[in-house]
Amino acid sequence: MSQNKPINHINPVISELKGEKGFLYIERAKQLASKGYKVISFGVGQPDIPTPDHIIDKAKEALDNKVTGYTETNGIKGLREAITEYLNNRYNAQADPDDIIVTTGAKTALFLAIASYIKPGDKILIPEPSYPAYGEVARFLGAQPIYIKMDFDQYNGFRIDIDKLEEAIDSRTKMIVLNNPHNPTGKVFTWEEVKEIFQLAVDNNMLILADEIYDNFTYEKTFKSILSIPEWKDYVLYVNGFSKTFSMTGWRLGYLAVKKDIARSLTRLAVNIYSCAPSFVQVAGIEALKGDWDPIYKMIEEFRVRRDTLYNELSNIPGFKVWKPEGAFYMFPKIDEILNSIEMDVERFVEYLLDKHHVVTLPGTAFPDKAGDTFIRFSYATSVEDIKEGAKRIKKAVEELLK
Numbered sequence: 001m002s003q004n005k006p007i008n009h010i011n012p013v014i015s016e017l018k019g020e021k022g023f024l025y026i027e028r029a030k031q032l033a034s035k036g037y038k039v040i041s042f043g044v045g046q047p048d049i050p051t052p053d054h055i056i057d058k059a060k061e062a063l064d065n066k067v068t069g070y071t072e073t074n075g076i077k078g079l080r081e082a083i084t085e086y087l088n089n090r091y092n093a094q095a096d097p098d099d100i101i102v103t104t105g106a107k108t109a110l111f112l113a114i115a116s117y118i119k120p121g122d123k124i125l126i127p128e129p130s131y132p133a134y135g136e137v138a139r140f141l142g143a144q145p146i147y148i149k150m151d152f153d154q155y156n157g158f159r160i161d162i163d164k165l166e167e168a169i170d171s172r173t174k175m176i177v178l179n180n181p182h183n184p185t186g187k188v189f190t191w192e193e194v195k196e197i198f199q200l201a202v203d204n205n206m207l208i209l210a211d212e213i214y215d216n217f218t219y220e221k222t223f224k225s226i227l228s229i230p231e232w233k234d235y236v237l238y239v240n241g242f243s244k245t246f247s248m249t250g251w252r253l254g255y256l257a258v259k260k261d262i263a264r265s266l267t268r269l270a271v272n273i274y275s276c277a278p279s280f281v282q283v284a285g286i287e288a289l290k291g292d293w294d295p296i297y298k299m300i301e302e303f304r305v306r307r308d309t310l311y312n313e314l315s316n317i318p319g320f321k322v323w324k325p326e327g328a329f330y331m332f333p334k335i336d337e338i339l340n341s342i343e344m345d346v347e348r349f350v351e352y353l354l355d356k357h358h359v360v361t362l363p364g365t366a367f368p369d370k371a372g373d374t375f376i377r378f379s380y381a382t383s384v385e386d387i388k389e390g391a392k393r394i395k396k397a398v399e400e401l402l403k
């Protein structure tokens with residue numbers, strides 16, 4: 001009877017959406033920690049280092065100055081100028097402040113971009129494994145995510161097979177997602193690969209949703225953005241933000257870059273969803289981009305050390321096939337042989353590590369669709385000491401299970 005109340009009649013598409021497993025495991029880890037266990041977390045996708053003080057001070061100053069009201073939906077001019085300066089100086093993007101829509105985190109920018117172009121029945125190509133939001137937003141809109149499995153080998157890492165992408169394209173394919181540097185694999189696509197994907201979009205009259213939220217987290221070479229391709233404005237919906245680079249996940253600040261007449265149209269959707277990003281957070285965003293970058297460079301150097309530590313530690317665990325990632329702060333080893341030997345699927349294995357050894361990792365299945373089902377994701381946004389302790393516990397767990 002009570003099931004029949006209107007409150008229970010949620011749009012079925014909502015019930016079918018998958019949550020983000022990262023958030024689920026963070027909750028479980030918190031519960032274990034509250035019981036007094038020392039939990040080591042390789043789960044969270046956020047830097048463990050706090051937002052630098054000068055950014056926090058700027059937000060406080062803005063609040064003291066009563067910067068507390070609505071702003072223009074596309075963001076305050078000073079922030080849009082700072083963003084274009086960043087994109088132009090680094091990537092020669094030739095962007096204009098009117099090409100920018102400031103959003104409440106990169107996720108809102110992704111939603112805005114996908115929702116503004118994708119209609120029911122359309123298809124979006126997504127190299128897999130993948131950050132889950134692209135496919136879930138597509139499904140929410142009645143569109144179809146088409147996952148294209150990336151090739152993997154331990155020595156060369158992950159690769160998109162352009163032929164496979166091309167074969168999957170039909171008249172309903174409207175968009176291809178390029179997340180670079182890549183979550184969850186840590187892959188940084190080569191400039192050749194980026195240009196090939198861009199050309200594929202041009203040849204097939206498709207859009208590219210380019211998510212470069214990890215653009216500052218590269219460890220081998222300087223990152224080159226898709227915005228360096230002079231014709232990007234006719235094909236690219238560009239997403240970036242402050243969450244990772246400035247360790248500002250909780251501030252909710254991101255942006256979408258698209259050519260300005262399109263930005264003007266997309267702002268109509270933005271105003272109906274979130275009105276604007278928080279005003280004092282936008283002021284702090286200017287400080288983040290234009291202020292002192294030393295704490296950021298230090299953080300990235302620290303992440304490089306952590307990457308190397310985790311790589312060395314995991315490489316010593318029997319059955320872990322580890323490729324050393326070039327960017328972001330994730331590692332995605334393949335553990336198919338372990339799973340076969342112990343007859344567990346990856347989700348059970350991850351639960352086992354959490355329940356019995358209090359180590360949080362994420363199953364590769366959290367990065368849809370199926371390509372991740374023999375992989376496990378590590379975030380190394382945690383101290384070197386914890387990385388060593390966590391890896392030690394996992395090694396012990398694996399050795400016990402394989403006995």
Ligand SMILES: Cc1ncc(COP(=O)(O)O)c(C=O)c1O
Pocket residue numbers: 045104105106107108131179183211213241242243244249253254
């Ligand atoms: C690839 C990718 N894009 C977007 C986001 C979302 O960023 P934000 O917290 O700014 O919404 C994340 C967060 O983990 C991510 O990994």
